[in-house]
Amino acid sequence: MSKISAIKGVIARLPVSDILDISSFIANHVQNQAVQVALTKRSQTMRCSACIQCGFACLVQWGRANSGTQRFKCRNCKATFGATTGTPLYRLRNRHLWAKYLGLMTTHIPLVKLREQHGIDLSLPTLHRWRHRFLTALIANPAQKLAGLIEADEKFFRTSFKGSRGWKRGARPQDRKMRRRGGADQRGFGDQQVPVLTALDRSGTIFQTQLPDTRWDSIGGAMKPWVEAESMICSDGNGAYARVAGQTGCEHMVVKKGSGGGNTRNLSIGRIDAYHRDVENLVNRRCMGVGTRYLMNYFGWARRITQHKPFGNDLLGEILAAY
Template identity: 35%
Template sequence: MENIAFEALLALIDDLTDEQRATFIKVLDENKDFDKVATLLDNRILAKRECLYCKSSNVKKWGRQSGLQRMRCFDCGKSFNALTGTPLAHLRKKEEWIKMAAALKDGLTVKDTAEKCNSSISTAFRWRHRFLKAMKGDVAEHLEGITEADETYFLESHKGSRNIPRKSRKRGGKATKRGLSSEQIPVLIARDRTGGIVDAVLPDQSKKSIKVVLGGKISKENILCIDGGNALWGFACEGNIPCRVIPASKHVHERNPIFHIQNVNGYHSRLKNWMSPFNGVATKYLPNYLGWRRMLEKPKPVLTPVAWLQAAAKPARQ
């Protein structure tokens, strides 16, 4: 803006009403948040300078689009920006993304998130799961040393579905059958002593399903601590993985202070207590919430809204 135009703008400020001044300040603040998000995303792609399609380094700036730096590859001819191929691609209102990241960090409900981000409840819900999509598959590449593994269970939920194959329950409800049944969805969680976590919703309680989740992440170099479940035991035997079966004795950890499953059981407890205020989570979204909780388990210094935004803007891993 030229100096003459800027001075004319300043002269008009004195004539603004209180309501107009508040609107003007709000617009300036939103632009500041937008610039913060755009700079954060642009810096990442400018530092790497690699084509997202053919991995060529022959890329150059190619204007701006939707407030983000656009890049063009002169080998394959395709253009892209920092959000290409990520769950956040094509989402609008980037000025509110830092607030959305802060809402995830604080574990806000959908209603509180909508108020924080100046959006509707449906938009806040959609944003939540777009932000969590990249975190869903962000598990440890491999687990180290002594590793604990155990299943926990969540009541099957069709929350939000139009067609429910049974009578609906209110606010999560209770299972119609006692103990384990087809109404309980198994979730496998494996955790090493360094804090590395691998988790997944299992289609069934079979050795094959566990091998899909833990195969390649646990090896003969590990010592696997389990509670004696047939599927986990069979997985360990098939892979020749050293295994310790921890009996369900009240004071077993006092006799064997190194080999126990208290860490993974503690994680189960924290996960369920944290999910309790959601009054039942739809089974189809359960992997997203596992990724959300996994992110919360990281060291506190890295749990800033910027860190959450950076995690959400990564390509989703299946």
């Protein structure tokens, strides 16, 4: 009888509680191995690449990290680095929890519940830092351009300095009274609201960026590199989109919100409105407001959830491969 068969026979005779403990142990072990495999694969890629500091193409092996992954040293600048150097994972400890944490990011789970219900027993500041380290890799827009039927619109969020102690210390980050929650103090799109430009097509590709203002030059400069020629841009009455269409060789159609189209071709921007509602629900309700400096992190998070892309080990591999 083989060892595996003997182990299976022993497990079959155990009570259910012990079997559940063994199942949990095996699941955690598999996650740990997946992280180690991803780091080893990156180490093998780095062995054939140039120095990340000076670009010199002559690296030598330089011992191993405490986690067991290979480290390298550049013969030119003498810099040493490992598998996580230059990535959002740099100097993050507790690697055995990375895959589990990333797997739970499929939906928003409060940080307190990650500790109490999911066994990630780390401090809240650490869990918050992990969240934004991982979300940093989701900010970048896709490489392929938008094509076909494109919807574009802006969404405004009130400025937030959540966590700032500036008002208490006499150094206000913004010239206004501090607020617990609520809307902007002034009407219109002043400096108390932040515009975010979003554009998507029917293939599910989503581009998004935070704008400094809503001037035509700002919208056009951000959107022109996203658009493939001979596409159809659907938007509201903002003249910036018509200018983008003319500069990229596209057709432009003005549609009305909430009218089911409002034009002869029955086109609308309903998909982008629905996406903005999802982002607003994540930012203002489920997260109860986020700091403006983190706003695009949450847009990247919402985009990945909307596109039904995997988290967990798949996202970990993408983070390591992107740097």
